[in-house]
Amino acid sequence: MTVSYENSKAVFDGIKAAGILSLSALPETWLGLLLQRAEDDPDVDLIQVAKEEEAIGVAAGAYFAGEPHALLMQNHGFFGAMNGIISLAQLYGIPLCMLVAVRGHWGEPYPWHTRGGIVTEGLLRALNIPYEHARDPAIVAKQIAEAYTFSQSSLSPVALLLTRDLMEV
């Protein structure tokens, strides 16, 4: 299993096409090629955080500044960011457009990812975070634009789940 070069490009192009040039991220395997592109693109401002919860603050700052922003993280990073999501974003009505690599689900060979994969959707539901799965590179750009629009109109965190179908070949 390797990370899809073509589909990483489709996701990155989708982010840019949605008008999002400010990104925060914590690198993870599925996001690697995508973040490499972000680092190499002079139009894109990427802030790598030490822990995903920091990115909730960074995203809030970008939002106040009027800068369209997306957060890239693994589902386990979403767990670590949860208090920031609840007690900053949801409490103050700050939108978050989160692209979350969902490890530990159908087809997962690595045991350490599995518990997190199993509980991810339940936690998103518990937090009232609307989510969609991104599986098809042909429509992922549209899904990213829609996720961003919905986060802004609802003043809420929104999650687009990047699946194995999309991220691996």
Added chain:
Amino acid sequence: MERVQCIEMIYPEIEDKLVVTIMGACAQELYDLGHRENFFYLQHAMGLASSIGLGLARHLPHEKVIVLDGDGSVLMNLGTLTTLARYRPANLVHVIFDNGSLLSTGGFESHTTSGVTDLAVIAKGAGIAHVASVSTTMEFGEAFVEAMERDGLSVIVAHVEAVGPDNYGMDFALPENAFRFKRCVQDRRRATGWTPPPDPGH
């Protein structure tokens, strides 16, 4: 020295700057001196005030951004010092009031109380070049003036007594503070010639 003395001292300087505070006593002391639309009070989510500051400073090079933080909050997000060190927002002043106490949640001692944990040393070790550690209002004032004049990330660890205001309350709801702060920040950015992107929220 008391935190409120420090905030009083710098209030004329920060009154027209973008300021992000942590929860509780620190927020209240600034608010009681006079709220401004360019103040944002993070009344929860401990540790993220400096991350908000980074997000602001990164996108608003024409602004000076002041974060009023505390030991308890920074201890919850020590990684923020490493992220600040990596990106070095030149227009950010990060003030950490270290009262060695989780004052706003009952006054329990924090890890800095015993003097064993030194946040200034941690900030330096994280890679932040300009770190001041101060214990008197005179030292604080000097360090703050230097930080405001410097074109470079500054951290000031201010050792203060564990005391706060005797009453709490603000005359707006939390989201209202966020909405108004955002409007203020973006109005100021527009004045620099910036055009906001299409906002599907409005």
